[in-house]
Structure formats: C-alpha cells, structure tokens
Amino acid sequence: MSDYNFAYLDEQTKRMIRRAILKGVAVPGYQVPFASREMPMPYGWGTGGVQVSSAVLTPEDTLKVIDQGADDTTNAVSIRKFFQKVADVAVTEKTEDATVIQTRHRIPERDLTEEQILVYQVPIPEPLRFLEPRETETRKMHALEEYGLMHVKLYEDISRHGAISTAYAYPVKVEDRYVMDPSPIPKFDNPKLESSALQLFGAGREQRIYAVPPYTKVASLDFDDHPFDPSKANHVCALCGAEDSYLDEVIVDDEGGRMFVCSDTAYCASRRGEAA
Amino acid sequence: MYVAVKGGERAIDNAHSWLAEERRGDVGVAELSVPQIREQLKLAVNRVMAEGSLFDPDLAALAIKQARGDLIEAIFLIRAYRTTLPRFGASNPVETGEMVCDRRISATFKDVPGGQVLGPTFDYTHRLIDFALAAEGEVPGAPEGVAQPGPVPHVTEFLQREDLIQTEPEMNDTPDDLTRQPLAFPAERPLRLQSLTRGDEGFVLSMAYSTQRGYGRNHPFVGEMRVGVVDVEMDVPELGFAIDLGEVELTECETVNQFTGSKTEPPQFTRGYGLVFGHSERKAISMALVDRALRWKELGEDNVGAPAQDEEFVLSHADNIQATGFLEHIKLPHYVDFQSELELIRKLRAEAMAATMPQAAE
Numbered sequence: 001m002s003d004y005n006f007a008y009l010d011e012q013t014k015r016m017i018r019r020a021i022l023k024g025v026a027v028p029g030y031q032v033p034f035a036s037r038e039m040p041m042p043y044g045w046g047t048g049g050v051q052v053s054s055a056v057l058t059p060e061d062t063l064k065v066i067d068q069g070a071d072d073t074t075n076a077v078s079i080r081k082f083f084q085k086v087a088d089v090a091v092t093e094k095t096e097d098a099t100v101i102q103t104r105h106r107i108p109e110r111d112l113t114e115e116q117i118l119v120y121q122v123p124i125p126e127p128l129r130f131l132e133p134r135e136t137e138t139r140k141m142h143a144l145e146e147y148g149l150m151h152v153k154l155y156e157d158i159s160r161h162g163a164i165s166t167a168y169a170y171p172v173k174v175e176d177r178y179v180m181d182p183s184p185i186p187k188f189d190n191p192k193l194e195s196s197a198l199q200l201f202g203a204g205r206e207q208r209i210y211a212v213p214p215y216t217k218v219a220s221l222d223f224d225d226h227p228f229d230p231s232k233a234n235h236v237c238a239l240c241g242a243e244d245s246y247l248d249e250v251i252v253d254d255e256g257g258r259m260f261v262c263s264d265t266a267y268c269a270s271r272r273g274e275a276a
Numbered sequence: 277m278y279v280a281v282k283g284g285e286r287a288i289d290n291a292h293s294w295l296a297e298e299r300r301g302d303v304g305v306a307e308l309s310v311p312q313i314r315e316q317l318k319l320a321v322n323r324v325m326a327e328g329s330l331f332d333p334d335l336a337a338l339a340i341k342q343a344r345g346d347l348i349e350a351i352f353l354i355r356a357y358r359t360t361l362p363r364f365g366a367s368n369p370v371e372t373g374e375m376v377c378d379r380r381i382s383a384t385f386k387d388v389p390g391g392q393v394l395g396p397t398f399d400y401t402h403r404l405i406d407f408a409l410a411a412e413g414e415v416p417g418a419p420e421g422v423a424q425p426g427p428v429p430h431v432t433e434f435l436q437r438e439d440l441i442q443t444e445p446e447m448n449d450t451p452d453d454l455t456r457q458p459l460a461f462p463a464e465r466p467l468r469l470q471s472l473t474r475g476d477e478g479f480v481l482s483m484a485y486s487t488q489r490g491y492g493r494n495h496p497f498v499g500e501m502r503v504g505v506v507d508v509e510m511d512v513p514e515l516g517f518a519i520d521l522g523e524v525e526l527t528e529c530e531t532v533n534q535f536t537g538s539k540t541e542p543p544q545f546t547r548g549y550g551l552v553f554g555h556s557e558r559k560a561i562s563m564a565l566v567d568r569a570l571r572w573k574e575l576g577e578d579n580v581g582a583p584a585q586d587e588e589f590v591l592s593h594a595d596n597i598q599a600t601g602f603l604e605h606i607k608l609p610h611y612v613d614f615q616s617e618l619e620l621i622r623k624l625r626a627e628a629m630a631a632t633m634p635q636a637a638e
Contacts, residue, residue: 044601044602
C-alpha cells in the first residue's frame with residue numbers, strides 16, 4: 001500500500017500526536033487535546049488508539065491487538081490487519097513478544113515490561129463526564145483539582161447499594177493529582193495500571209490523549225472503610241484452570257448452562273501449552 | 277467441550293465479499309455509473325461534498341456508489357480520504373457578490389438589484405409522483421433567457437447603507453481550522469460556522485426548526501438566498517498575484533433577524549449566515565438560523581437556555597461521522613464490561629434479597 005505513509009498517518013500528523021503524547025507523559029493523567037484525524041475506521045471503533053499506535057510504531061516493532069482480552073475478536077482482527085497493510089509490521093498474539101499492544105477493555109494478565117507500550121482505545125476520556133456533561137466545566141474541575149463531585153457519587157453508591165456500583169471504567173487518581181478514566185477496563189484490571197510499561201490512552205472522537213508513564217502511582221478511588229475491591233467472577237477458567245485471570249461468562253446451552261473462560265486468550269493458550 | 281470462538285478474520289473477509297455482492301444487486305440490472313450518480317443524484321452528491329468538506333463531485337458520486345446510497349457512509353469515505361490529502365495552502369475568501377447565480381431570491385424585498393431568479397427549485401412543484409419518470413425518455417429542454425451581466429449585490433448591503441443592520445466586524449486573522457486543531461470552547465464564530473457547514477443536515481435542520489418553534493426564537497427572514505458558481509483564487513507567493521484554481525458551486529443564505537436591542541446594541545436587524553457547498557438550500561437556511569441563535573452572547577441577548585443557543589451542545593453533536601461512529605460502536609463486543617456489570621448486579625441483588633428476606637418472613 002504505497003499510497004500511504006508508514007503506519008498510514010503522514011509525518012506531520014504523527015509529530016503532532018507525539019507532542020501530545022510527550023505532554024501526556026510529562027503530566028500523567030492529564031487529558032491533552034490533540035487534532036484528531038478522521039481515520040478509515042469509524043469514531044468509537046478505536047480511532048484514538050489507532051492514531052497513538054500509528055505515531056509510536058516503528059518498522060522494527062511487533063504489534064499485538066486485543067479487544068475484550070482476545071486477539072481474534074472482530075475489531076481486533078480488523079485493526080491488526082490495518083497495521084499489517086499500512087505498516088507491514090510483525091504481529092503476534094503472544095503478550096511477551098509484543099513491543100506495542102493496542103487494547104480495548106482489558107489489560108493483559110501477564111505483567112508487562114519496560115520494553116512494551118500499551119495503547120488503550122478510549123471512548124469517553126473524561127471521568128467526570130457523566131456527572132457533568134460540559135467540557136468547559138470539567139476542565140475547570142480538573143484544573144482546580146475539584147473532585148468532590150466524584151467522591152459524592154461514590155459515597156451515594158455506598159449509601160444506596162452498600163457498594164460502589166462502578167464495575168468498569170473505575171476512576172483512578174494518578175500520581176496524587178489527576179482523576180483519570182482508565183477506559184472501560186473491568187475494575188479487576190485497575191491494580192495492573194501500576195506497570196513497568198508505558199501506557200498511552202487515545203480518544204479519537206473526543207480529541208484527547210493521556211498517559212501513565214512506567215512506575216507511576218495509580219490509585220483507584222475509594223474510602224478507608226470501603227476499600228477498593230477488584231472483584232471478578234468467583235470461578236476458575238474452565239479451559240486452563242486459572243484462578244487469577246479475568247473470566248468471560250459463556251452461555252453454552254439453551255437451559256442457561258454457562259461456563260467461565262479466560263478473557264485473555266493469549267494467557268489461557270500459554271497456560272494450556274504449558275500444561276500439555 | 278466448549279471451544280473459544282475463533283474465525284473473526286475469515287468472517288470479516290466473507291462479510292466484505294457478501295457486501296460487495298449486495299452492493300451490486302441484481303446483475304440483470306445495468307450497473308450505475310459514477311457520472312450517472314453525479315448528474316442525476318446531484319443533491320445527494322452535494323450533501324456528501326458539504327458534510328465531507330471536500331468539493332469533488334466525481335469522488336462524492338463514487339463514494340455514494342460504494343456506500344450503496346448511504347449518504348453518511350459516503351460522507352465518511354470522503355472525510356477519511358480528505359484527511360490524508362496534503363494541505364498546500366489556503367484560498368482567498370470567495371467573493372459571493374460575484375457569484376454567477378442559478379437561483380437568487382429575497383423574501384424581504386419584492387424586487388432587488390440583480391433581480392429575483394427562481395431557478396431550478398422544488399419549491400412550487402406539486403409533490404405528485406411522476407409516473408412518467410418510471411418509463412424511460414428524455415425531458416424537453418427548459419426555455420432559455422439571457423442572464424443579467426454584472427455582479428449581484430447582497431440584499432443586506434442595502435440595509436447596511438441605512439445602518440439598519442448590524443455591521444459585521446472585520447476579521448483579519450486567519451481563523452482556526454476545525455480539521456487541524458482540537459475544538460475548544462468557547463468557540464469563535466468562524467469555528468462555529470465551520471462546524472455547522474459540515475454538520476449533519478438533519479441535526480442542523482432540527483436545531484434551526486427548534487428556534488422557529490420558540491426555543492431561542494430569533495425571528496428570521498430570508499434576506500437572501502443565492503445558489504451559483506464562484507471562482508476560487510489563491511495567492512501564490514512566487515508569482516506575486518492570485519491565480520484561479522477553478523470554481524465551486526455554493527449556496528449562501530443570509531437571514532435578517534429582528535432585534536429590539538440589548539444593553540450593548542441599539543435596535544437593529546441582525547444576521548445569520550449559511551454557506552454550504554453545492555445546491556443545498558435546506559442546509560444553508562438551517563445553518564443561518566443556528567448561527568444566529570449561537571450569537572446571543574456577542575449581541576448581548578439573554579440566554580434562554582434553548583438547545584440551539586448552547587454552542588457546546590450544538591458543536592459537540594453536529595458531526596454525523598462522530599455521532600454515527602460512537603452510536604454504532606455499541607455493536608462491538610462489550611462482554612468484558614458487561615461481565616463486570618453482571619457480577620455487580622448479582623452481588624447487589626444477593627445483598628438486597630438477603631436484606632428483604634427477614635421482612636418477608638414476618
């Protein structure tokens with residue numbers, strides 16, 4: 001596909017995105033506005049992540065793309081094929097072999113390393129958006145570190161339901177400063193936000209990039225008497241027997257029979273490979 | 277034994293082949309050509325160019341063909357192509373006063389210099405299905421006259437001479453480009469106009485309609501609406517003069533809005549402005565009404581809380597490519613977040629049931 005530059009975007013656009021990334025790395029958790037481009041896939045389908053990946057990919061990289069933890073979900077397949085076509089990079093399903101991992105809704109189970117970049121696709125980057133719809137207001141709230149509204153929301157959850165009723169996209173505070181939306185990962189994944197890898201978040205439609213540099217402190221919001229609980233289904237994987245991985249629930253018959261399997265397919269496959 | 281679902285890649289390839297077949301339809305029926313779409317579905321082509329922000333009738337026609345007539349999909353194709361094009365400069369502002377008009381009407385004056393030109397409009401057609409069109413056959417040519425030579429002055433200029441209409445401030449700064457900079461609020465009027473002209477026709481129409489029904493009413497008259505062709509010129513520094521790049525068809529609408537004055541402005545007429553690629557009257561008028569509604573702050577009007585006055589609301593939701601992408605993305609797998617909700621609901625339910633059980637026993 002010689003009609004397009006390496007990794008699709010032209011170098012000027014990549015430079016603009018890299019500047020936003022650098023600013024994001026310099027101010028962890030802060031949402032940096034960037035001039036998001038229309039991409040050849042729809043907004044809401046990973047255009048932010050694709051632009052970030054496009055800006056960080058080099059010809060030597062090995063790319064892994066997951067959606068819901070799996071490499072073979074349709075949109076992961078589509079995005080991987082896109083980069084194979086426009087960047088001709090090596091691809092892998094093995095977490096440990098990848099240098100750049102683009103993800104939607106999950107953090108891989110296996111610990112990441114300093115050599116890896118994890119790129120998140122973000123639908124709504126603003127953690128305060130559903131409490132305050134106006135961008136002009138939420139930007140002010142971040143600037144003033146005015147997060148009382150969020151704590152009130154969490155408190156009201158507890159008083160109403162006995163627990164915080166946020167199960168995914170659970171808000172975190174980065175390096176004691178910015179409240180950040182970790183994208184719609186299950187809260188089970190939140191502890192993994194403190195990582196050796198560089199984590200970059202791209203929201204294309206909302207024109208925002210933000211970052212969590214390696215070894216940055218990331219605390220899930222909670223209260224002393226209601227500590228954060230990264231719960232998951234109380235089962236083991238029916239395929240590999242893992243007790244420590246996030247599970248998908250699969251309905252297997254029309255009597256409502258169900259089973260639980262690893263959402264991270266690469267993790268599950270590697271465990272089964274080891275077992276065999 | 278359960279086997280994890282595989283085969284996304286093959287499914288996608290097959291889906292694409294099937295889609296191509298569906299697009300073609302019955303092969304016993306002649307295939308549509310791009311020139312046929314360009315010439316005979318011109319208003320669809322116009323909409324795709326306007327909302328795609330790219331003036332290229334052939335490309336827009338091709339996009340409509342590829343999108344199977346889904347105009348938002350066609351607009352998306354154009355946008356995704358447009359964003360890859362290098363930007364080698366900016367044209368000079370087009371001079372709509374020198375437009376070669378196919379159509380030019382004023383609803384505020386019975387006659388105006390330059391004349392009223394009804395032009396090719398649906399306005400006074402009776403909306404009766406023309407069954408003759410189902411049969412093939414050429415239409416007789418329309419009678420021809422001689423066009424009036426010379427520039428066609430804007431109707432609002434006559435009001436301006438009497439100082440009856442608010443003067444637009446001169447702006448010498450190059451305005452920001454919505455497609456090159458992230459949108460930030462408050463947005464200046466040039467950015468608002470950029471957003472509206474590429475905004476979804478249906479959205480802008482409904483926003484405009486809401487002002488007519490009383491949600492931020494601004495009493496618009498169509499001072500003038502003109503449709504025609506203008507030259508596009510660009511300064512070339514090496515040459516030292518402007519060269520003609522070609523021409524584009526535009527629809528321009530200027531509304532004259534009643535205004536009884538505010539704390540900062542005397543009683544006078546005010547303006548709303550619409551400018552859209554191609555022959556797109558509905559869109560140009562809608563744009564002018566919404567533009568006017570969004571100007572409440574600079575005119576010192578009250579914000580009555582109407583949706584059309586709320587620039588953050590209007591500008592954040594006018595783009596149909598953003599809207600349709602985000603809307604349709606909920607078709608994508610969400611089993612991980614759904615699973616976490618499932619666990620939460622089960623837990624909350626179990627606790628709620630446990631709490632109500634003893635009461636039930638009493």
